[in-house]
Amino acid sequence: xxxxxxxxxxxxxxxxxxxxxxxxxxxxxxxxxxxxxxxxxxxxxxxxxxxxxxxxxxxxxxxxxxxxxxxxxxxxxxxxxxxxxxxxxxxxxxxxxxxxxxxxxxxxxxxxxxxxxxxxxxxxxxxxxxxxxxxxxxxxxxxxxxxxxxxxxxxxxxxxxxxxxxxxxxxxxxxxxxxxxxxxxxxxxxxxxxxxxxxxxxxxxxxxxxxxxxxxxxxxxxxxxxxxxxxxxxxxxxxxxxxxxxxxxxxxxxxxxxxxxxxxxxxxxxxxxxxxxxxxxxxxxxxxxxxxxxxxxxxxxxxxxxxxxxxxxxxxxxxxxxxxxxxxxxxxxxxxxxxxxxxxxxxxxxxxxxxxxxxxxxxxxxxxxxxxxxxxxxxxxxxxxxxxxxxxxxxxxxxxxxxxxxxxxxxxxxxxxxxxxxxxxxxxxxxxxxxxxxxxxxxxxxxxxxxxxxxxxxxxxxxxxx
Amino acid sequence: xxxxxxxxxxxxxxxxxxxxxxxxxxxxxxxxxxxxxxxxxxxxxxxxxxxxxxxxxxxxxxxxxxxxxxxxxxxxxxxxxxxxxxxxxxxxxxxxxxxxxxxxxxxxxxxxxxxxxxxxxxxxxxxxxxxxxxxxxxxxxxxxxxxxxxxxxxxxxxxxxxxxxxxxxxxxxxxxxxxxxxxxxxxxxxxxxxxxxxxxxxxxxxxxxxxxxxxxxxxxxxxxxxxxxxxxxxxxxxxxxxxxxxxxxxxxxxxxxxxxxxxxxxxxxxxxxxxxxxxxxxxxxxxxxxxxxxxxxxxxxxxxxxxxxxxxxxxxxxxxxxxxxxxxxxxxxxxxxxxxxxxxxxxxxxxxxxxxxxxxxxxxxxxxxxxxxxxxxxxxxxxxxxxxxxxxxxxx
Numbered sequence: 001x002x003x004x005x006x007x008x009x010x011x012x013x014x015x016x017x018x019x020x021x022x023x024x025x026x027x028x029x030x031x032x033x034x035x036x037x038x039x040x041x042x043x044x045x046x047x048x049x050x051x052x053x054x055x056x057x058x059x060x061x062x063x064x065x066x067x068x069x070x071x072x073x074x075x076x077x078x079x080x081x082x083x084x085x086x087x088x089x090x091x092x093x094x095x096x097x098x099x100x101x102x103x104x105x106x107x108x109x110x111x112x113x114x115x116x117x118x119x120x121x122x123x124x125x126x127x128x129x130x131x132x133x134x135x136x137x138x139x140x141x142x143x144x145x146x147x148x149x150x151x152x153x154x155x156x157x158x159x160x161x162x163x164x165x166x167x168x169x170x171x172x173x174x175x176x177x178x179x180x181x182x183x184x185x186x187x188x189x190x191x192x193x194x195x196x197x198x199x200x201x202x203x204x205x206x207x208x209x210x211x212x213x214x215x216x217x218x219x220x221x222x223x224x225x226x227x228x229x230x231x232x233x234x235x236x237x238x239x240x241x242x243x244x245x246x247x248x249x250x251x252x253x254x255x256x257x258x259x260x261x262x263x264x265x266x267x268x269x270x271x272x273x274x275x276x277x278x279x280x281x282x283x284x285x286x287x288x289x290x291x292x293x294x295x296x297x298x299x300x301x302x303x304x305x306x307x308x309x310x311x312x313x314x315x316x317x318x319x320x321x322x323x324x325x326x327x328x329x330x331x332x333x334x335x336x337x338x339x340x341x342x343x344x345x346x347x348x349x350x351x352x353x354x355x356x357x358x359x360x361x362x363x364x365x366x367x368x369x370x371x372x373x374x375x376x377x378x379x380x381x382x383x384x385x386x387x388x389x390x391x392x393x394x395x396x397x398x399x400x401x402x403x404x405x406x407x408x409x410x411x412x413x414x415x416x417x418x419x420x421x422x423x424x425x426x427x428x429x430x431x432x433x434x435x436x437x438x439x440x441x442x443x444x445x446x447x448x449x450x451x452x453x454x455x456x457x458x459x460x461x462x463x464x465x466x
Numbered sequence: 467x468x469x470x471x472x473x474x475x476x477x478x479x480x481x482x483x484x485x486x487x488x489x490x491x492x493x494x495x496x497x498x499x500x501x502x503x504x505x506x507x508x509x510x511x512x513x514x515x516x517x518x519x520x521x522x523x524x525x526x527x528x529x530x531x532x533x534x535x536x537x538x539x540x541x542x543x544x545x546x547x548x549x550x551x552x553x554x555x556x557x558x559x560x561x562x563x564x565x566x567x568x569x570x571x572x573x574x575x576x577x578x579x580x581x582x583x584x585x586x587x588x589x590x591x592x593x594x595x596x597x598x599x600x601x602x603x604x605x606x607x608x609x610x611x612x613x614x615x616x617x618x619x620x621x622x623x624x625x626x627x628x629x630x631x632x633x634x635x636x637x638x639x640x641x642x643x644x645x646x647x648x649x650x651x652x653x654x655x656x657x658x659x660x661x662x663x664x665x666x667x668x669x670x671x672x673x674x675x676x677x678x679x680x681x682x683x684x685x686x687x688x689x690x691x692x693x694x695x696x697x698x699x700x701x702x703x704x705x706x707x708x709x710x711x712x713x714x715x716x717x718x719x720x721x722x723x724x725x726x727x728x729x730x731x732x733x734x735x736x737x738x739x740x741x742x743x744x745x746x747x748x749x750x751x752x753x754x755x756x757x758x759x760x761x762x763x764x765x766x767x768x769x770x771x772x773x774x775x776x777x778x779x780x781x782x783x784x785x786x787x788x789x790x791x792x793x794x795x796x797x798x799x800x801x802x803x804x805x806x807x808x809x810x811x812x813x814x815x816x817x818x819x820x821x822x823x824x825x826x827x828x829x830x831x832x833x834x835x836x837x838x839x840x841x842x843x844x845x846x847x848x849x850x851x852x853x854x855x856x857x858x859x860x861x862x
Contacts, residue, residue, distance in 0.1 A: 074737075074787055176596065264669070306670055336624055345627075346584055348598035354673060355600060358625050358635035359615045359681035362674065363648050379644045380623040384731045386512045386582035390746055393511070393731025394705035432671055437660035459653055461674040 001030045005297045007431050011466040012260050012305075013037055013291065014105035015314045019416050019428060034291050038284065041107035041140055046133040047098055049090045051125055054083050087125035091132070092334075092341050093327045099314045100321065110139035110287070112310065113259050114146075116349040117252075118182055121342065122155035128342060130210050131155040143252065143281035147183065147239050152212035157205060160347065165202050166218040172198040175238075177347050183242050185251040189227060196224040201235040249278035253286070260290060262301045263353040269295065303432025306353050307466045309337035312365060315466070316458060319429075320413045322372055325405040333371075333404075335382045336364050362464075369458035371404050373451075378402040410451060417450055425450055429457045432465035503843055504717055504770045506726045507604065507628070509589075510750070512734030513582065514776035515743055516796040516826075517815070520569060523550045527817040531783040535740050535790070548814050554747040557755035558799075565808040566758065567801050568861045572815055573835065574795035574828025578778065582734070582792075585777040590628035592833050592852050603836055604725045605631035606851045607844070611724070616684035618725045619716060621709040628727050636725075637684050640712060646689035649682035658682060688721065695719035699760045702752045706730045710757040718764040724844070733776060737787035750774075758801065771843050771862065772801040775832065781825055782817060794825035798835060806860050834859055 001009075006025060010017035014037075025033050058080055065072040102108050114135045122128040131153045138146035150156050151174075157163045160174035175197035179189050203219030206212055224233045227241050242248050253273040258265060277286045290296055307315065313333060316322075324330045334340040338361055339350055350356075357365075370376035384393030417425060426434075426442065434442075438460050447453050457463060518535065522528045523542045542550035543559045551559055561567040577595040579585045591599035601609070608617040609631035618629045618636030629636030639645040649655075658679060695718045701707035709728045716723060730750065735742050754772070761767035779796030795815070815826045837856040840848035849855050 304670055306674070338624070346587055346598060351600050354670070355630075357674065357677055358630060359637045359677060359684060360623070360625050360639075362677050363681055366654065366678070367648065367651075379648070381640075383622060383624055383626075383729070384511075386586075386731075387734045388512075388731055389742065390704075390730075390732030390749070433668070435661070435668075435671065435675065437662055438657055441656055441660045456653065460657060461678060462671065464674055465670060 001026070001028065001033055003427070004302065004431070005030075006033065007428070008297060008302045009033070009037075009291060010105075011303075011315075011431055012109075014109055015099060015311055015318055016466070017428070018318055019420065022428065031292070034288070037106045037291070038140070038288065040103045040105070041110075042104075044102075044104040044107040044136055044139075046136065047091070047095055048129065048133075049087055049094055049125070051087060051129070054080070054087060054125065057083065081123055084123055084125045088123070088128060088342055089327070089331065091125065091129055092343075093324070093330055095132075095341050096310070096314065096317075096330065099310070100317045106287075107136060107139050110283070111136045112308075113256070114139055115341075116259075116344070116352070117255060118146075118150045118156070119344045119347050119349040120150075120153070120155050120159045121344055122158060124155070124158075127154040127158070127210055132342075138283075140284040140287065143277075143283055144239070144243055146283070147178075147243075148236055150182075151178070151201070151204065151235055151239065152206070154206040154210050162201055162204055165198060165204070166215075167199075167202045167220040168218075170195070170198040170202055170220070174198070174201055178239075179242065181348055183239075183248045183251060184245060185247065185254075188245065188247045188251075193226055196226045196233075197238045199224050200226070200233045200238045204235055243281060246274065246278050249281065250274040253277055256286070256290075259352070260287075261296060262304060263306075264304075303430070303462075303465045305466050306356055307464055308350070308352065308356060309334060309339040309361075309365070310341065311466060312337070312368065312464065316369060316372055319417070319454065320373055321409040323407040323409075325407065329404050329406075332378075332382050333368070336380060337361055337368075365464060366459055366461070369455050369463075372406060373408055373455050373458075375403050378404065413451065413454070417454070420450065422447060422450075422453055425453060426457060429454070430460075430462045432462045434460075434462050438462065502769045503845070504724060504726070504766070505604075505839060505844060506713060506717075506728065506770060506772045508772065508774040509586070509727070509729045510733045510746075510774065510776040511582075511586070511729045511731045512776075513585075513778045513780055513792055514733040514746075514796065515735060515739060515790050516776070516779040517782065518739070518743060519552050519555070519747060520571070520797050521550050521552060522548055522814055522817065524548055525814075525817055528782070531817075533784070534788050535784045546810060549810060552744070552747050554744050555751045557751040560755065561758060561801060562809060565805060566803060567799060568805045568808055568811050570798045570800065570811040570830060570835065570859075570861065571813060572795045572826060572829040573775070573798045573832050574778075574826075575831055575833070576828075578794040578821075578825070578828070580778060580792035580794070580823075582777055587627060589775060589777055589832060590626060592836055600630070601632050602626070602628035602630050603851060604727060605629050605635060607631075607725060607840070607846065608636055609633055610850065611844075611846055612722075614684055615680050616688050616721070616723050618727070619688070619723050620727045620729075621712050622729065626727060626729070629725075634680075636727075637681065637688070639685075639688065640709060642685070642689040642692050642712075645685045649685045654678075654682070688716070688723075691721045692716050692719045695764075697760055699756055699763070701756050702749060704749055704753075706749055707753040707756070710753050711760075714757055714760040717761060717766050717770060735780070736785065736789040736791060739784075739789040754801065768803045770802065771839065772799075773835070773839065774799040774801070779826055781823075782820065783824060794821060794823070795828035796826070798832070800835075800861050802862065804862070806862060811859070811861050830859070831856060835861075838862065 007017045061072055061076045099108055120131055134149050134153055138149060160177055161171045162174040165171040172194050176194050180186050199220040203215040205215050221232060226233060226238060229241055253270055257270060276289050518537055521537050521542050523539050529536050541553050544550040558567060575595060579595050588595055590602045592603040593599045604618050613634055615637035620626055620629050620638040621640050622638045625638040692715050695715050697711055697714055701711040713726050732746050758767060761770050775798045776796050778793055780790035780793040785791055821827050833852055833856045837848040837852055838859045840846050840851055842862050
């Protein structure tokens with residue numbers, strides 16, 4: 001496989017190609033490289049943070065409440081939420097570390113994709129961690145099982161109010177987003193379809209351990225008419241009927257194409273992918289087709305996607321591993337660039353591509369390599385949260401000159417990249433075309449070592465693309 | 467470049483900025499014929515409790531639902547027979563007496579959402595409650611009028627959805643010197659100086675270069691223009707006062723920016739609300755008073771309209787923690803020199819007719835306020851910006 005194509009594959013199926021990967025793979029045939037990505041993906045493991053302390057605390061507070069025959073006090077609840085939110089931050093850090101280090105990169109990249117399709121958010125670490133791993137589990141599995149699984153997740157049930165969806169008073173929120181954002185896309189169903197689907201999901205709930213539970217008394221067992229069919233449908237039947245629509249396969253293929261191939265849609269390719277996916281909704285088969293096709297490697301697709309903030313951040317860390325001494329600063333970086341994992345803006349998710357970029361985010365993104373690797377000063381502050389008190393909302397004001405407190409593994413970099421020529425490093429780092437003037441500028445820099453050159457390469461606009 | 471130089475250059479400010487000739491060409495695109503009118507949008511983030519801000523002090527239902535947090539009759543600045551202002555809004559009462567303040571009650575939208583994030587999105591994008599838009603209403607305004615990042619400024623370090631457009635986004639800064647310093651790093655400059663117009667045709671790469679060029683020219687413009695004016699007044703010494711001071715310096719230096727967005731945090735008062743909100747309203751109204759004064763002294767107040775909103779109001783019934791939970795309709799403050807209807811623009815909230823969450827119902831769609839501001843103040847076509855037609859009001 002030629003180097004450009006290998007880089008392209010690895011920047012879309014993962015977070016870029018390291019030199020070690022390159023040396024290992026460049027003699028291999030395409031089919032072997034691709035099947036390697038998939039077999040590594042199968043070795044995914046769940047992402048977990050230690051929640052034993054939180055569980056114990058929660059149990060003891062419940063016990064106290066039970067003993068005194070009262071409900072848990074508001075303060076106890078707040079304490080638990082606070083602890084839980086702290087754990088969610090830990091999960092965020094662990095996730096980013098995972099992206100940097102995992103061998104199952106394709107599975108993780110797919111998980112990120114699904115995170116932004118089945119968008120969900122929760123304050124409860126136990127539930128959101130379970131949700132996150134459900135995404136991992138089905139990332140390359142069968143789409144039918146996948147949708148049915150997320151419809152049963154406690155976090156989803158809460159996020160889209162299915163918990164409040166009961167026979168007497170149906171709540172349409174989940175049914176609506178299931179169709180509009182998760183499966184069919186707008187205009188492929190009616191308001192009445194939403195109402196009927198909502199009835200089918202009434203009573204879908206969860207038990208204390210995060211498992212699915214049907215609250216039978218709240219479930220509407222009646223006859224529903226949905227997308228032209230009539231029957232005593234439950235939620236699973238609704239999902240099956242949705243998947244009978246070719247539009248469902250098409251909707252997912254479009255999303256997938258713009259994420260993995262090109263934000264500019266090519267309808268012919270969408271038709272091709274739809275016909276494959278519609279057969280049995282096998283996600284792995286679809287992705288295998290994408291990566292194996294010749295058109296995936298066409299010039300027009302290489303280096304034309306704007307990296308998401310996470311792709312940018314992880315990409316840099318894969319070249320020079322960085323350890324954060326103040327993990328909070330990792331959240332700061334995500335916030336300033338507009339993508340904090342586990343904290344999507346709304347159920348529609350991040351818009352991606354050009355929407356990542358405005359004057360402020362671009363300036364920040366261009367400075368990111370200097371912040372991470374060159375002790376550049378942080379002179380900007382993150383926004384406060386809605387829930388913050390006035391003083392906290394603006395608290396970042398007070399801190400004066402700040403740097404990222406990170407340990408950089410330059411030694412690892414030197415080992416892997418130290419002996420490469422300037423040109424080799426450039427070709428390896430930048431997949432997009434390089435602007436002629438910038439190219440000229442690069443060639444005229446007086447270079448002393450590869451570390452400096454690396455930072456400079458990462459600071460040109462082209463590095464923002466993958 | 468030596469490592470030490472690069473370090474120095476990527477972290478330190480430096481001297482003059484050379485503008486490549488084609489960047490100039492970019493900047494000289496025929497200036498839109500825009501009026502002098504400025505619009506300042508202030509969000510009280512977190513959901514301000516409107517009922518303890520504009521108090522229905524003769525309404526028993528109000529007192530019955532808030533045994534611990536209601537504002538006593540003698541702690542109120544009476545305005546009409548039904549409504550009064552929170553005692554901490556004395557400076558606003560002065561504005562009201564001068565005819566500079568109009569309060570619109572019961573502003574909201576159908577099927578209100580009680581999540582901060584979502585409801586803020588709705589207010590910022592002017593969407594329906596079940597619609598997700600990528601662009602903010604002020605962003606769409608600069609998309610059509612102004613067309614430069616600095617046409618719309620957020621007084622913060624990162625940009626909110628309200629100022630994101632389809633083709634052009636506003637720019638955020640609370641310190642123009644720092645913003646400018648961030649585009650003045652030598653490596654960044656070098657890349658820009660080298661540029662010839664060729665790359666601009668390339669799809670996303672062209673977009674990145676274009677954004678870089680616009681960002682640096684807007685940063686430079688904002689910095690160099692705004693530094694020509696330094697305010698002589700003393701603003702309250704807190705971050706919100708500072709945000710308004712910066713806004714006044716922009717407006718009074720005659721910068722061509724038209725729309726400004728400021729977010730003031732702290733209003734999510736679920737517990738022990740009374741003291742917290744008192745303090746917030748005190749900070750808000752004192753800062754606003756200086757701001758208006760500053761504009762008046764520089765003869766720019768007549769051309770500035772200040773609109774204050776919050777993503778939702780709060781529930782009539784207090785909660786067990788002496789606070790209030792997320793609600794629905796709320797009041798909006800309009801501050802300006804030539805208002806049609808100073809004082810209360812419309813009826814007080816009807817506490818007998820609540821929605822099924824026991825929250826205040828809306829009678830005025832917030833997008834009617836936007837439509838009115840766009841058409842009557844900024845003098846542009848409101849329907850193209852709001853993608854829909856909303857009834858105009860006559861507060862201006």
